Amino acid sequence: MDRICTMVRNGTHRAVFIMAGPGIGKSAVTDAVTERLAGNMLILRIHASSALAGVPFGVLTPYTGELTAEESVSPVAVLRSMWSYFEKLKAGHGGSVLLAVDDAHHLDDASAGVLTEVISAGWATVVAAARPRPGLPQPLDQLWYDGLAERVDLRPLNREQIEEVLAHVLDGTVPAATVDSIWNASSGNPRILDALLHDSAEAGVLAKRNGIWMLLGQLPSDGARLAGVVAKDHLRRRTEEQEALKLIALAGPVGRKVIEDISGAAVVRSLLDQQIIVEAPGIPAELSIWNGLFAGAIRNTVSVSRSLQLLEKVKAHRDPIQLQGEGRLRAVEWALECGVRVSDDEMLAAAKEALLRFRNHSARSIASRIQDPAMVPLAQAIQARALYNEGAYREAAALLDECWLPLAEDPQGPAVLLLRVWAHQAIGHPLGMTAEDVEKCAALSGHSDMSWQEELLHLLHLGAEVNFQALNDAVDAMRKHHPAEAGEPLRALAEGLLAHALVSGGRPVQGLEAALLAASELPPLEGSLFFFPEFVLGRLVSDYLAMGEWESAEREINHYAAGHAPAAATFNGSLQLLRGYSLLRQGRMERAYQVLLPAVEALRLNDPLQLYRFGTALGFYAAARLGDTEQAQRLEQDHKDADAGWPAHDLLAEAYMAAAAEYLIRDGKGLAALQTLMTTTEASARTGNFLEILTMCWDLGDPSVIPMVQSTARGVEGRWAEALLTLATAWEHADGDTLMTTAASLEEAGFVNLAREAYARASTVLEQAGERRRSRQAVAQREKCDHELGERFREGRFIAAAPTVRLTRREQDIVELAVQGLTDREIAQRLMVSVRTVEGHLYRTYVKLGVRSRDELEAALPK
Template identity: 35%
Template structure:
């Protein structure tokens, strides 16, 4: 816990800044104000970690109560903690020295001073006690006496640890004080705070990473934001705030926070903090041996460091973001001295990956010698954690020629992370097929194939180039005849894996009728990676055929087959998540899609900067399919900005196409033209299904803009690229776009495809197609309900519109108006912000019985209750009862609010 000087002036920012500062605290604010206004409580206590927002909340409470009270401020001070009545010095300056330790004399003098203030304003006293954890017991006792006697009320802020002095706690135990333990901000609250501070266009991964780094602490969050904006890590592009690289946690503002904390610690405690920062996670016993048990215990008590629950207790900093700042404050000479003091007591290398990285990084900073294998291991770990600068630095120090090949592969991976494919290719091709052992020969080969795929090379081209690997294997087998069988088997397995990988990346090959030199072999998979890619290719085939639920199951199986620890193919999980997402989104299982994306994002950490754009793009496509074009446009345009920085899964083209469609849908012509230019500027990429979907979205967008008369014909062609193959999934998407453009001729073919399709989205759209074929009002209503259940709001609105037309043709004015009302509700639902419910969200038409609809219809025509009773041969009481129940179901108050009565 970092404790700041409470006497320092608190910055107050009007407007959005104030709202941002109180994010997540409005309930506490209301409760605190109410408690101090009431007669039950004499005190309100705000407790929490330093930087959690206690002082800000206290000032907000004072601002609310200022017209009603006389505020008097008292600040605790660590230098006066053991001085009786020390912080009350400004109030008791006239007290004789011989009476300075008398509680009665101090109380009398203090009260006299406070009473002067109260008489001057004529308002009750409110004592605002900040940093109350630093009060001495005597002062705390005096404040309790004032509150208990009803002379003043207390607003108290204190750190959760060490907590309040015993006399103040007694107020809470007696039930006359209200206590609020302030919690860290949630991820959602962090997002709200960022939107208030920066604006609404903040990439979700920005909020997530800042929340993780700050651990929900507002002070740390604001420090990280300011530092990231200052050094260019957080910047705004085309109105969108995004992170360009991992957060820098040693900027000026955060450094200032940490530096002030260090000034409060003893020399032994500062040494312990520095050692933990330099070596974390580090053995608790080891640090205690260097600095003493007392210093470590003090830091734990003040929550500056924490003890892990490992079998052997280890120490870490309480807030990980302090690490870089503390290390940056230590001179190289002092760092080397501290390292030597630890090494004398260490008998083994750190067991954890994080510990190894920290030790290697520390050693490099000190200029210490390190073994090549330790450097290479650290470089590989750092690249896996997207610590690219550390990975490159460690790899560059490897001297062993045989290990240098693996080190250069790590450097290539860091460039792949940043979508710098040309540099990655040059590094990998220089070493391809030149190793002198099986391990070195295979190193980087999968990444090499992935880079070529990202650059647009076809599977056939890549496999032709990959034959160099087979030739190199034969050469190595001749050089090492004793290992020949193993060498040839390993190179053939790797060749097979590369073939499965590039086919899976292209999403084509296994379903072709014609012979394909790159087609996956019919035999068993060479290894678990080969199996994962084969399953991914099968998932793509099923998706193209419309079996989206089956495709998702196979993609999930591929994720399981891939396993963990595939260091060289670090993007494999991302790749398979894209395939899984495509399947589940095509099916329209939105909850499963969100679960998949949320689970991936939660476990991604720094890779969200690299792959976060893909997560946001998937969410944007979901919104577009649901008919929420305006929201989709925001999500997709934000995702596109992220993908401009890094696009390891080649999703830029698809995202640009979907953004173009969304912009065209809402009539944002200038934005649409910009997105179309983005789409046309990159070569088609991704799987066969995703390439086809992107092309369809572009045709749809052009039609929406009114400048593509051949759109329907082109969409149909895109849906059936090869008459000899089953492409029901692609064709469904094409025909769904046709229906959205108002083409009724798509309906018959959709009904033919329906038995081949899986998932709630295809089922609902096919129900709409069936209603178009019969053109019966009842069928349109049923289709609308089906589309609502699938959360396809634009299609539901189309179905309700068709129902209204059918009712109009039948002369049923009431049902026509009710159908139009439901249409408007669906359109409103599509336009709502996430989490909002449109007004009149219930399906009122479905809630009314036949008799109620008949009676309401006559009432709409202006007939009195008596005339309705005579018309339908029922009693007036029956008419009144049906109308009363109808009003309740329609959520209206009377006859004058019935649909049609107000001219709507």
């Protein structure tokens, strides 16, 4: 906008053309420009429209009112009339004329020619808004080619811009998942975005939970604001275009030839030019509305009776054999919406397709209508998976209780039984209880062969107990019996469970091999009713993290997210937890905290992988380490209130809870609990977990564990264990040169948090040896590591320079932001805490530093 205003004021261009698709904001920009220039220019408006597009000089009527009927069609007379109008206006008010033209792509050629003459003669400056397709009339377009006009193209908002808008509009933290969902749903269109935010907030779908904006369901397409956008768009269109849009919205994706046969090729070309519909290449080429929510809103404007008429029209021109994928799904949905009978076979196929696309409501609705007794069990299983995706675990478990046994001989049988186990675990039923029920039901039904069910439950028991030796034996037997087969659900399960168990046992390299073998089983399992891809992903990431391969773990998460966008609403909390755990393992505590808090809130709503309890422990740990007492106490209570998660995570969850309690209270009880935990048989049997617990004790300031770190790390695979062993050995030797060399090598290897500890130890050792200059160098290197980790203030500027003033980590963060000039609310949003928390920390800081206001903070801080 500033650029356009500058061009108009300076007179560098006599015309500026603002080009953008529908709803991008070209009219809003035009209005803002005219409002800003109204003080020193005379503003006149021209509103073009499709209704006047065929009327020569029709849009110029307000300025040619004194012409006779014969003169009104003469370009010379129209030009003379406009010149007279401008002169009278300038005589009365002074200043130059600015013509603002809206929807200039609808200008008739005659009017466009007159405006071109006005611009060329310098009688007025023109700011015209138009769509790039079909574009400006040729006379105006030629001005741009000749260099007499400037063109400004507005693009849809990108993700960063959407994030900025949400941060400005919403008071609180907006996590990445919410930003992604709203960005994808709005397609970056400001008009759709505005309607979407209002409608979703009104419907309670967009809600604030513990200071974090979460999506509690599907974004609505039936809201009043979005309906208004559709109604306004329809009013601008010819009747034949409106009908074609309804057909495409109801049937889409639908073959282009079908719509051309009904509405005409010219109408289809016009809608494509206007970018209101898009064409997917293929045979046959298919048409869809440019935005899914917009399509849903159009469908909501069509009555059932009219929808039925349109359905019959489409069926008369469409070859049902060519229907596939989303087109077939939409055909079944549309028929059911109109009350048309659909065969059970078609409904089952459509329900599977809907489930594959995570259109859970549609999958449930279609599957619930299936009546064929032979198909009902599978239909129930599909409904159960859709409910599970939505976090309705109790309802899913009830359906799975009915259908798992009839599906025992079905290829989906293992997946359904697995889903049943997970659903019951999600509502607090332990694995043993579900296993007993399976045996009981099998006995009552007379099923004699329950071998695979027994094997599946046995594998789950071994996985829950983290018995890697027994799991290894079971997997070896499977590999020998079925060495060449892929797509075996039991083998994918066994390899995944083994991968996790090997990580716990300190063998992540072998675990990675098992996880990759599990991943090789996945392609044939696509469409399974169990979430094998996500199950295996969790094991892959855990293996990479245990090895210290941070980038590989992040790559796996990003690769999954890019290829499974529809699954985001269900599994995003789990993905973010894995990402937060990775950051925590790297020592990037601030960033981990920012990721873990939204992840915990997402898992509170939907926890398919049973990670919520583990997530609350990690969140509590991060909050406690950063000194955020309020959030830490809430997360601690969340952990206590949580149902049991996947048992294999319990040991580490307990360790992180104990460490967090020590950081929070510093009474020695948390550290004692950790030391007690290390003596248990469970901990000592899991070397990998044991080493992780030892590092927690070390971080808490217990140097007595360093010899144990050395002995344990020698028996653990991977770069992380090697790095810990290197640090512990150098620490014990207490040689300044060795410590500095070790720190540099650790930093180069990507273990910045370990390098920081080595530099800190080196600074102490060198100071004691009287080498103060080198000690200061070590301090500088340590602070560089702090900065890279995002913890710039840890034992840094404030504490090191003023040892009598002990600010907590959170106080340090808040003071630094306050000194930068941020308000309490802005600090709260940045750090994801309440305003009251910020105020409390600032008050305590004032007392410690002996100041009375923000103005005195900078002077009181050590330089």
